[in-house]
Amino acid sequence: MKEADTIDATLFREQEEQLQSMFSAFEDELQPNPERIEKTMSNLRFGEVVEESTEFMGEGVNAGLSELANKLGKLWRKK
């Protein structure tokens, strides 16, 4: 706590405000990106389908399929 106490509160606030103003240029990046959102939703559904379809299988098969699903998922994302 000692170190932080030595920070001049006014100076800290001024610095924050100054940087805040510069970083406000990034606001456009904070808009939802439909393409990325749909990609994530597809991956989510894909992952769940694989999980459901392997539930009834043995552990060894499950582990293999899970690895395969991960790899396919990565390939899918690269599309």
Add this chain to the structure above:
Amino acid sequence: MSEAQTDADAELISRCLEQGDAGYEAFRELLKRYEAMVYATSIRIVGDRHEAEEVCQDTFLKVHQKLSTFEGRSSFKTWLFRINYNLCISRRRKLAKKNLHTEFEEDAVSGDAVNSFNADQKRAATKESVDVTLSNLSESDKEILTLRFITGLSLNEIADVLDLSLSAAKMRLYRAMNSFKKEHTSPTSQSNQGEK
């Protein structure tokens, strides 16, 4: 973070836990609310657009998987960014090990910035110069400035995400702001920006 936003998150989370399409639709809403923020944060911590996209997806897949275990001890936003931050750091380490990534991909963000801001060149220029300055800072400075000014976390939330005390987070942010200011006004930084 406003109380209204926290309440809205809580409501969305409980809807996400419903079975079937209702759950998916609620999760899509959660994505709309946070995905861009997670991506903008990831790209600056990981330093590579493609890897950041993967980290962003991994973050939400993990969130979906773990959502039922979220106890609400911290805000959802803090919980989400703790997951995201850890995945970013882990990805950055893996990249460093593989030597696939040695330097921040300087055009990782600024390319998009310039394309989408032809109509507002001054703003695009500010954004580019801030990104160049950020890329010249230490990883630690870059992380805390990103979490504060791009992700928009409060000091308390940053302390939680980085697992620091509030005073340590404040000191780290203070030092990072000073480094940023120094770097931003340095002649080297100015000339780098001029070359781009």
